[in-house]
Amino acid sequence: MAGKSFISNILLLILLNVLVKPVWILLIDRNVQLITGHETYGLYNALMNLSLIFSILLDMGITNYNNKRIASNQGDIDQALPNLLVAKLILAPVFMLILLLAGWILQYQKADLYILFLLSVLQILSSLLLYLRSNISAHHDFKADSFLSVFDKVLMILICCWLLYGGPRLNFRIEWFIYAQIFSTGLAAGVAYFIIHKRYTRLELSRFRFQEMRTMCLNSLPYAFLILLMGIYLRSGSLMLERMEGAAENGLYAEAFRLLEVLNMLGFLFAGMLLPMFARLIGKNESIQPLLLTAVHILMTISLGLVAFGYVFAQPTMQLLYEDESPYLTHIYRIVLLTFPAMSIMNIYSTLLTANGDMRLLIRIALGGSILSIILNWFMIQQWHAAGAAVSAWLVQWIIGLVYIHFSRYRLALKIRPDLIFRFVIFFALMIGFNALFQYFKIAFIPAMLMNLPLCIGLAFACGLWTKKLFQGSISQFSS
Numbered sequence: 001m002a003g004k005s006f007i008s009n010i011l012l013l014i015l016l017n018v019l020v021k022p023v024w025i026l027l028i029d030r031n032v033q034l035i036t037g038h039e040t041y042g043l044y045n046a047l048m049n050l051s052l053i054f055s056i057l058l059d060m061g062i063t064n065y066n067n068k069r070i071a072s073n074q075g076d077i078d079q080a081l082p083n084l085l086v087a088k089l090i091l092a093p094v095f096m097l098i099l100l101l102a103g104w105i106l107q108y109q110k111a112d113l114y115i116l117f118l119l120s121v122l123q124i125l126s127s128l129l130l131y132l133r134s135n136i137s138a139h140h141d142f143k144a145d146s147f148l149s150v151f152d153k154v155l156m157i158l159i160c161c162w163l164l165y166g167g168p169r170l171n172f173r174i175e176w177f178i179y180a181q182i183f184s185t186g187l188a189a190g191v192a193y194f195i196i197h198k199r200y201t202r203l204e205l206s207r208f209r210f211q212e213m214r215t216m217c218l219n220s221l222p223y224a225f226l227i228l229l230m231g232i233y234l235r236s237g238s239l240m241l242e243r244m245e246g247a248a249e250n251g252l253y254a255e256a257f258r259l260l261e262v263l264n265m266l267g268f269l270f271a272g273m274l275l276p277m278f279a280r281l282i283g284k285n286e287s288i289q290p291l292l293l294t295a296v297h298i299l300m301t302i303s304l305g306l307v308a309f310g311y312v313f314a315q316p317t318m319q320l321l322y323e324d325e326s327p328y329l330t331h332i333y334r335i336v337l338l339t340f341p342a343m344s345i346m347n348i349y350s351t352l353l354t355a356n357g358d359m360r361l362l363i364r365i366a367l368g369g370s371i372l373s374i375i376l377n378w379f380m381i382q383q384w385h386a387a388g389a390a391v392s393a394w395l396v397q398w399i400i401g402l403v404y405i406h407f408s409r410y411r412l413a414l415k416i417r418p419d420l421i422f423r424f425v426i427f428f429a430l431m432i433g434f435n436a437l438f439q440y441f442k443i444a445f446i447p448a449m450l451m452n453l454p455l456c457i458g459l460a461f462a463c464g465l466w467t468k469k470l471f472q473g474s475i476s477q478f479s480s
Contacts, residue, residue, distance in 0.1 A: 012146050017266055020150040020157070025262045028160045030321050035164070035172050038251030043112065044174050045254040046242035047103070049235040051119040054102060056231060057095040058127040060224040062087060063134045070138035070276075081135070081196070088128060096120045106243065118178045125185040132192035135200065138276045144195055148188060149269050155184035222359035229366035233373035233396055237389040240377045245385050253386040255322055256332040263306060263340055267347035270299055274348065278355035288352065289414065295348050300424060301465045303344040305456035308431030309449065310337045312438075316445040328387070335390035342394075342401040349404035353411065361407055369400045427463040431456065 033041040062084050096117070103116045129152070137145045159180040163172060238257070242250035274295055281288045310317060314337070315330045322329070353362055373396045380388030409416055434455055438448040460466040 012143060016146050016150045017269070020153050021262045021265060023157055024153050025258060026321070028157055028164065029258060031164050032160070032172075032174070032177050033251065033255065034322065036174050038248040038255075040174055040247070040251075042242060042247035042249070042251030042254060044115065044177075046239050046247065046250050047108070047112065047116050047119055049238045050102065050106075051099055051116065051123050053228070053231040053235050053239070054095065054099045055123045055127060056224050056228040057098060058088065058091050058124060059131070059227070060087070060091060060221060062223075063127075063131045065219060065223050066131065066134050066138070070135055084131065088131060092124045095124065099123075115175065115178065118175065118182065122178060122182050122185060125182060125189055129185055129189040129192055132189060132196060133272075135196050136192065137272055139200060140276065141195075141199070142273060144199075145272070146269075148192055148195075151191060152181075152184040152188035155187060156180050159184065222363065223354075226354075226359065226362050226366055229363065229370045233366065233369040233400070236370070236373055237377050237381075237393055240374075241381055241386060241389045244381050249386050252329060253332065253389055255318075255324075256329060256336045256386070256390065258321075259310070259317070259333075260336050260340055260343075263303070264343050264347075266302070267299060267344050270295070271347040271351040274351045275355055278352055282355055288412065292348070292352065292414070296420075297465050299344045299348060300341060301427065301456070301460045303341045304424060304428045305431055305452065305460075307337055307340050308428055309435050309452045312432060312435035313445055313448060320445060332387050332390050335387065335394055339394045339397045342397040345401035346397065346404055349401070349408045352408050353404065356411060358407070358411055361411070365400060365403055365407070369396055372396055372399070423463045423465055427459055427465055430459050430463075434459075 036044075066084060099120050100113060100116060103113050108116065129148070133145055133148050136148070160177065163176055163180065238250055238253060241253055274291075277291060278288055281291065311334055314334045315325060315327075318329050318333055319325050350362065373392060376392035376395060377389060380392045382388070384391065408414055431452075435448065435452070438451065443451070457466070
């Protein structure tokens with residue numbers, strides 16, 4: 001019952017992330033920036049984005065390749081696990097050296113390079129965790145994968161709560177924040193390996209074959225190039241802003257961007273669950289339309305509802321998080337927030353094209369997006385500083401999202417429903433209207449936020465975006 005499994009596990013995934021992510025963003029990440037300041041955090045944020053761009057050297061597309069391969073044939077894990085783990089072990093020092101070389105070329109100082117070194121260790125462990133989780137999600141063990149999606153954050157929250165609230169708060173250093181992430185991610189990777197060991201297969205290095213490892217890595221190279229290009233158009237804005245306008249300006253941009261990062265974690269996890277399901281359906285030559293519609297209806301409705309509330313209540317949100325009523329910060333936040341529906345579209349349709357094996361197409365799209373992102377950021381950051389980086393992100397991601405939809409329709413003969421687009425527009429307009437009324441009648445931020453939950457659900461059903469027939473149809477389609 002793939003449809004039933006998909007819906008129930010998405011609900012579990014949402015519940016876990018709703019419980020954990022607000023605590024992480026409101027109590028930990030936000031306070032780290034408030035304590036360390038815009039300049040220190042802005043530098044950390046830029047270095048983090050640099051490490052994320054180069055992190056593909058750790059993976060070379062192995063995770064996506066592995067997810068698709070194991071989902072199609074779960075018995076392949078016995079041979080794939082030792083070969084790909086050894087490959088990641090070889091790639092780790094290569095990644096670290098290249099990342100530090102890039103930092104030196106960009107003229108970062110010795111203390112900055114030490115932070116970059118710590119971030120390289122964090123990326124090595126994060127890449128390992130994602131690879132191990134790909135084996136779990138490929139077995140459709142979504143409950144375990146959902147647990148692992150928040151396990152490291154729960155550990156970080158516990159450690160950082162002591163550092164921020166129980167320890168020497170005034171002496172807090174950004175390095176401590178990275179140490180906490182390294183420890184938590186490493187422990188989560190250990191738990192993921194334990195699950196694989198107990199449920200699916202045992203790691204036997206006797207199965208390692210250099211030729212097979214080489215073949216697997218070569219087969220995954222298109223994924224690697226794709227993820228590198230995606231990293232450029234998603235992350236280059238922050239890095240360019242820090243180098244062109246300074247760490248403090250990038251710290252301001254990071255404040256506005258923080259909530260979007262948290263919101264998009266849901267879409268990212270959503271995509272991780274969709275990839276093996278799309279791959280399996282395409283492999284069996286079965287229709288992907290019901291699953292695709294379910295994903296679009298759920299994720300786009302949530303994203304539009306969150307954007308409507310966040311846009312109207314942008315200033316109270318910034319005031320609550322940062323005690324900052326600056327119109328400039330509010331303006332940046334609103335622009336950044338409008339990219340969230342585009343990112344949701346990208347998460348769904350890029351995953352579909354990946355499952356279909358359209359690597360050349362995806363690479364061409366990502367290459368175009370990367371070039372466009374660099375050009376727009378170069379001109380807009382000089383003109384409008386952090387707001388320019390936000391406008392660039394908004395333009396690039398909406399263009400790429402719409403291009404993904406176009407080629408998904410063309411390659412997979414999907415039906416486009418104009419009535420569905422109209423329903424989304426009406427839903428978004430109503431959400432904006434009701435939230436404007438809440439603000440007009442001076443309803444406080446927290447009560448308005450709580451009222452948005454039943455409002456969003458009610459309007460989703462009223463607009464026909466969420467229906468009993470939709471969920472029942474998905475369950476019936478995938479029952480076996």
